[in-house]
Amino acid sequence: MGADREGGVRRTPGRAAAYVACGVVLLTGCASMPDSGDLRGVDSTARQDTQVRVFAMPPQEDAEPTDIVQGFLEALTSDDPQYETAKKYLTPRAARQWQPDRATTVLDDGPRADYTRPVDRGETDDASFTLTGTKVAVVDTQQSYTPASGEYHEPVHLVQDPKTKQWRIDSLPQGVVMGKSDFQRNYVSVDKYYFASDTKAVTAPQMVAVADPVYVRERVDPMTTLVRSLLSGPTSWLDPVVRTSFPTGTALQKGAASLAPDDRNTLVVPLNDKAAGVSSGPCEQMAAQLLFTLSDLAPAVDDVELRAGDKQLCTVGEEQAERAATRGSVEEPGFLYFVDGRHRLVRIPATSAGSGAQAEPVPGALGEGDKDLRSVAVSRDEHMAAGVGLDGKALYVGSLVAGGSLGEPVLTSAGKAAEDRLTTPSWDVEGDLWVADRNPADPRLLLLEEGAGEPLTVRIPGLDGRIKDLRVAADGVRIALVVEKDGRQSLLVGRIEREGKAGEKQTVSVRELRSTTPDLEEVTTMSWAGDSRLVVVGREQGGVQQTRYVQVDGSTPEGPPPAALTGVKEIAASEDDQMPLVAYSEDGIVRLPSGAQWQKVDADGTAPVYPG
Template identity: 70%
Template sequence: MGADRPENVRRGYARVGAYVACGAVLLTGCASMPDSGDLRGVDSTPRQDTQVRVFAMPPQDNAQPADILSGFLEALTSDDPLYSTARQYLTAAASKTWRPDRSVTVLADGPGTVSDNRDARDAADDLSFHLTGTRVARVDGQDAYAPADGSYTESLHLIRDGRTKQWRIDRLPQGVVMGKSDFQRNYMSVNKYFFASNTAEGASGQAAAVADPVYVRRRVDPLTEMVRSVLGGPTRWLDPVVRTSFPTGTTLQKGVTSLAPDDQNKLTVPLNANAARVGAAKCAEMATQLLFTLRDLTPAVDQVELRSGKRNLCSLGEDRADSVAARGSEQPPDYLYFVDGKDRLVRLPSGGTGTRPDPVPGALGEGDKPLRSVAVARDEHSAAAVSADGRDLYVTSLTSGESLGDPALVSHGASDDDRLTAPSWDARGDLWVADRDTAHPRLLLLEHGTGDPIVVKAPQLDGRVQDVKVAADGVRIALVVVKGDKKSLLIGRIERTAEADEKPAVSVLELRSATPDFEDVTTMSWAGDSRLVVVGREQGGVQTTRYVQVDGSTPEGPAPAALSGVKEITATEDDRLPLVAYSEDGIVRLPSGAQWQKVVSDGTAPVYPG
């Protein structure tokens, strides 16, 4: 638990010479609380320099109940690795049963406190309080973030020790609670990586790497914590569709408490005996998981060596890791595609600055069939296109002389807006599209873009699918879903089951919101291994463009530059390539560190492969 705090009420932290001598910088800060009556929540603290480490002060002798409460809450927002100072505010029995790593509850502001005592001064040796606030999110015991809402109320109980006469907390909720700004100061999101259990990347047969974002304390040895997190396996939501190459029960070797790279940027990871018998291929996958994870965290690690006991299991550098598994953000596309004013599918080199696109080879580059939307396979050898009226879906090769052929799918929706969405290709080369026919709405999958469509089961889907985008890893899907006047962005997990000689059963399960603050989502695209770019509107607001994480959190860093009248947007998992949008100005792009630039004034439907 913790409290967001304004500058003018800081008093619980002190500048202590012993800490300074150890190289730590201490800040002052504490929330002041009266002994009784209704107490106000503490305002948010301005964001502080992430390099400043904050340490709390233990309780002073004869501290009053209000000081015990405020000191304890402040201690939970410090950088004390094991919450040792916070435990000094508890009785011995409470300290033994309290598990701060159980969860983190994030409130809009610091927790307010309400006294349950009519007059605390009349209570001789015990006092009760309630912590209150408005929920924003919860981080569970696996460090997985999930948005939350509603009110928060939990009880705290203090007693005065009969022997020492000191006040201490003897009953409290498990986990910790803090305000949003303290959470942002204390925690950061990092992707850990596993492998898709049912998906290979294209024809190469490479394992597809899947990002699993978690939140860790940013100044409490995050490198070691992320290694432990990878060894501990995927989060519950992702677990059914990924695998880890670490043998069951693998942990750091006994006695290893901290890891650090050497001066050659090599990280040596000593593992317990459970990993001692892994073969070379399996060990390479294990090291790849760690390298992909640590790339997200620090540039100081470019090689991982795994050991068990005295045995060197394997050593792997960044160059070999990319040959072991395919990571979406490491697979830049060759081209950007869009439909020009002549109804042709055209393309531009993805990293260039040109404004003169060329028609793609094949039927889609000839302009004989007016198009509404397109999707290009991730290998850029074939494409799918929806006709201008939304009725027909065509799939064809991007090869000179290739004909368009018959539609692969036909919608019978009554109007243009009740027919097919833009399609999307997954990492297996399968094609996804939604039919918005009000009489028979369906989410559909065409294996390798051909054959009879498979109807995808989505038991939790409440509304009609407006837009579909599959992640590069092939196990997560983003859906814009319309219900009433609200358009929401939901992330689902793709599960496949197959029986001999039968088509696979495909399901999208455990849909969860990635934009809990939005009431209208206009368009979206994957923009990282666990990030999307979204154009939409918050309640009562105007159209805005921002990045969101698949878990519903907001990533650090600036939002994209403002752009009005956005109808469609596209991005790649490789953030070195520009965002591209179709707006009231035509096709525009946003290079890194620049403003939006016009590409052409008469184009629509921009897409990168996928």
């Protein structure tokens, strides 16, 4: 863990050994420690190849208290499935009471331990330390990641066994603690999938799959862990707006072995009797949830077979799963849209943007009429479009059909300046249109059902500031907001809750706003870039503009950030990561194909968007 710190005590060759067996490198080690002075941060294991597993050593005979604390902290970063080695550093009573799965606290550096009650040789049989550090995040018992800040300050107490004279820890904080680099080596972020409770895709009677990101230990049977997590239900933040197809109480069959696909790339999942009576329809939905959930962690899984006891319930492949529910990450957009130099809405085929294709006006009044546009949004089925006038005052909605008329604006703002009027709009999966009015006298988030009618004011309990920008996720149950207060912008993600019976007036609210970029003081622009990922352009305090990916839970996904681009004013991404990023910068509209550099699309264009 101490690679997280400068000046930490390093591992010594005498305390580590390397083994090669069956093509897998196994590392065991425990940092050596002085028996006097401060206990420093634990050295961090360098990030290894995914096949490398790290195992800690048990306590040595007659180890000093400093060695016991050090060895225990080191063992927390190993790949020991049940932390059996870490428990050897504890007294039997402490080992029984310790709950390592309660939480994982992530510190900026490895935890530092200081004496609060040093050992006085020959006069005492106990010792006390305090673990300290700066918190970065906490992963809770549901494996949900939450950014954290402030100081970590927890006591550890040791006693010496009167018979064996061996030191052991008898009091410690629940859960585990480690530095950021060890967390990144040990854990991987994966999406488990549920279905939106009341949301249907406007283009088909499909259910909508919603990603629920969690962290699992990367080399400790992650597939089985992830399946258990899926069966246990959604995280508490997402739970109010999603449902699962698994009957209440469904779990893996008692005594089930670790899950792994067979030589036909079929994963057999043995369930308990709670699932025994499901019919074919719900069973296919259950299997679809599993296939979606395992798609990134185990792409080799082609089919899922569900069983309960000796009974085969159903077998579902990828095509069947995709028919059962829609996901934003697999919905390929037809076109990239933007505003051209004449302030009209134009489009280019999404797969050929930047390859010499010429932008053409969209069919209908927004592409062929006389309204000068500032920003636009296109519905997810690409049948409708919305545009905000050049002065930001009026919102127009029209169909993308040749000869279609525009009519009067569906919404106007009374803000005195352009920057105090309407934001860029956004369409959800049900065909409803979202926009914020930034008028300081009456700031509101508004929803127009099917892009028409009387705007509905959306309640946002806990909102502190004014909405500068917004994007609704492809799943229709989450919304990203850029909120400004006192000159500082924050990127927040909220949960969309709808109340009201079909045919009656809805009550819509956005609840439990969560910060995804707590380190940024300026957020210039953002866009959804996956089922649980966003791309953000912003700046840290005292820093320069940067473009990065962030997870909706506030963590940083693996992989490199987008290639640098200066002067970015707007950015657009598709939930389908096969589509290139597109930006409006000092060079006009540019795009970033996979594995390439930014390419110019249109020197005079502004306001690029994919459908949504």
